[in-house]
Amino acid sequence: MNDCPVPAAGRPLPDGAVAVPPGYRVGDWEVTGFLGAGGWGSVHLARRVGPVPDGEPAEAAVKFLSTTGLAPRQARALAETADREVAFSRATDHPHLIRVLGTEIVSDPDTPSLDGAIALIMELAERSLLDALGRSDQPGRDGVPDDVLSQDGEDPEPGLPEAGPLLIQIAEALAHLHASGWVHGDLKPANILLMADGTARLADFGLAARIEGTHGYAPPLGSPDYLPPERRTEQLSERGVMTRPGTDIWAFGITAHQLLTGGALPFGGGTPAARAAAVHEYGTGRGRLRLAAELPPAWHAVLIDCLAADPAERARHTMDTLLPRIRAAAAETAPAPRRVLRRGPWTVLGAVLLAGAVTAAWIAWPSGDAGTGPTVAATKPIRVYNMDGNCKDLTERVPACSLGLARDPHRKYAAGNVVSHRVWHDDVLLTDCVINDGDRVEDENGIGTPRWYRVWLDSIPEHYAWLPAVRTRDDPQAPVCPASATSPAPVSPTPAAAG
Numbered sequence: 001m002n003d004c005p006v007p008a009a010g011r012p013l014p015d016g017a018v019a020v021p022p023g024y025r026v027g028d029w030e031v032t033g034f035l036g037a038g039g040w041g042s043v044h045l046a047r048r049v050g051p052v053p054d055g056e057p058a059e060a061a062v063k064f065l066s067t068t069g070l071a072p073r074q075a076r077a078l079a080e081t082a083d084r085e086v087a088f089s090r091a092t093d094h095p096h097l098i099r100v101l102g103t104e105i106v107s108d109p110d111t112p113s114l115d116g117a118i119a120l121i122m123e124l125a126e127r128s129l130l131d132a133l134g135r136s137d138q139p140g141r142d143g144v145p146d147d148v149l150s151q152d153g154e155d156p157e158p159g160l161p162e163a164g165p166l167l168i169q170i171a172e173a174l175a176h177l178h179a180s181g182w183v184h185g186d187l188k189p190a191n192i193l194l195m196a197d198g199t200a201r202l203a204d205f206g207l208a209a210r211i212e213g214t215h216g217y218a219p220p221l222g223s224p225d226y227l228p229p230e231r232r233t234e235q236l237s238e239r240g241v242m243t244r245p246g247t248d249i250w251a252f253g254i255t256a257h258q259l260l261t262g263g264a265l266p267f268g269g270g271t272p273a274a275r276a277a278a279v280h281e282y283g284t285g286r287g288r289l290r291l292a293a294e295l296p297p298a299w300h301a302v303l304i305d306c307l308a309a310d311p312a313e314r315a316r317h318t319m320d321t322l323l324p325r326i327r328a329a330a331a332e333t334a335p336a337p338r339r340v341l342r343r344g345p346w347t348v349l350g351a352v353l354l355a356g357a358v359t360a361a362w363i364a365w366p367s368g369d370a371g372t373g374p375t376v377a378a379t380k381p382i383r384v385y386n387m388d389g390n391c392k393d394l395t396e397r398v399p400a401c402s403l404g405l406a407r408d409p410h411r412k413y414a415a416g417n418v419v420s421h422r423v424w425h426d427d428v429l430l431t432d433c434v435i436n437d438g439d440r441v442e443d444e445n446g447i448g449t450p451r452w453y454r455v456w457l458d459s460i461p462e463h464y465a466w467l468p469a470v471r472t473r474d475d476p477q478a479p480v481c482p483a484s485a486t487s488p489a490p491v492s493p494t495p496a497a498a499g
């Protein structure tokens with residue numbers, strides 16, 4: 001961690017991040033740089049001041065959770081989050097869990113943004129899995145280890161070469177903490193840290209819950225892309241929402257699917273809200289699980305069990321019983337020595353993981369894309385329908401069964417007029433309006449309509465695209481779009497086939 005990024009002078013830190021200048025002292029630690037920011041605070045590199053005790057680290061990561069501007073209830077919740085992190089870390093000790101070294105309450109009346117902040121001192125990692133992958137597409141900041149970059153132009157590998165060993169380590173950590181009576185509650189690539197030796201450690205225990213009997217209670221928070229279907233309907237009591245080891249098993253299934261496929265989330269949809277709706281449909285039996293075609297077959301059965309829609313069905317498996325199967329699948333898909341991976345999939349994985357990295361959102365419908373799209377309240381789910389019977393019954397997302405979304409509904413629905421995001425039968429999208437005078441599109445039975453729905457996607461630069469009405473059986477009663485809505489998104493220089 002020698003070249004940790006320090007925010008450039010004048011560059012604003014992300015919302016909610018606390019600016020902590022280099023040289024700032026907290027307890028035995030002195031801040032030396034900036035590591036990153038999350039939904040709750042900012043994380044800084046720090047070095048120990050004075051002699052380093054035997055067996056203790058000289059450097060650490062310090063997460064500052066600022067209480068400035070918070071209502072007393074929110075400040076209390078934040079303090080509880082920090083307490084949970086420490087209690088969790090004390091109760092659990094494992095080579096694949098980040099160790100919390102201690103906490104400090106900052107007392108600094110001269111610096112109001114820091115006064116009263118909670119400082120969590122943690123073992124230092126190299127980077128998070130999300131950081132490593134998400135930064136790989138930035139020029140001059142190669143987040144991809146050299147040994148996985150192709151020098152010979154081979155076709156890209158679909159998944160992460162080290163996915164198998166990393167997933168074993170993640171599963172071992174989960175098995176250990178479940179056996180110790182805890183649920184992590186917020187497993188996702190952003191919370192999996194990679195150490196200097198390349199091993200993985202789980203971090204971010206702010207939503208960890210103690211299990212009493214079969215379940216425990218956690219705050220009603222989480223990252224929507226990683227929450228199981230039952231979370232949407234779980235009753236909120238004074239103690240929070242019910243959580244079980246199956247919550248982590250589900251999140252493990254989603255994370256594994258991403259690591260093994262180059263970033264694909266198993267539930268389609270252009271935004272976290274649309275994907276949450278798809279998970280909900282799946283949970284109610286109206287939607288189905290479609291694993292990506294690139295997922296190595298050895299992993300299918302494991303992921304199907306991790307992603308069982310019914311929590312009771314999922315509870316038939318524990319991380320302990322899954323571990324031998326995970327090890328077997330990893331052994332079967334172990335990369336050949338010196339396997340290479342070009343930048344492409346890492347870039348895609350980074351982009352998708354970043355898109356899915358919604359931090360600590362309230363459950364129910366996450367809020368809309370402020371500034372770029374409508375609020376979620378103004379959108380309605382719309383499910384994609386593919387007439388082709390062969391495609392309808394597939395349980396994999398094969399490219400031949402994908403459908404295109406148009407950039408401009410008034411131009412011919414054809415190659416060159418579709419966005420990069422493909423959709424499949426049963427995908428749930430979010431629409432906010434409809435037009436009735438677009439290009440007339442006919443379905444396979446020759447029935448045509450000039451009706452198109454505008455759908456919102458966070459994975460494409462254009463933010464929205466158009467679904468021809470023949471590609472859905474839903475009638476979401478969307479209002480007619482204002483004329484300004486149909487100004488076309490820019491045309492892609494690389495034509496893609498419409499579906």
Ligand SMILES: Nc1ncnc2c1ncn2[C@@H]1O[C@H](COP(=O)(O)OP(=O)(O)OP(=O)(O)O)[C@@H](O)[C@H]1O
Nearest residue numbers: 036037038039040043061122123124125128190359
């Ligand atoms: N122990 C650590 N060592 C090194 N870097 C860390 C450590 N913990 C966190 N980071 C870095 O700081 C960033 C922010 O971490 P933080 O836990 O605050 O947020 P997050 O997990 O990304 O999001 P959220 O907590 O909102 O879900 C991480 O993405 C990672 O890059």
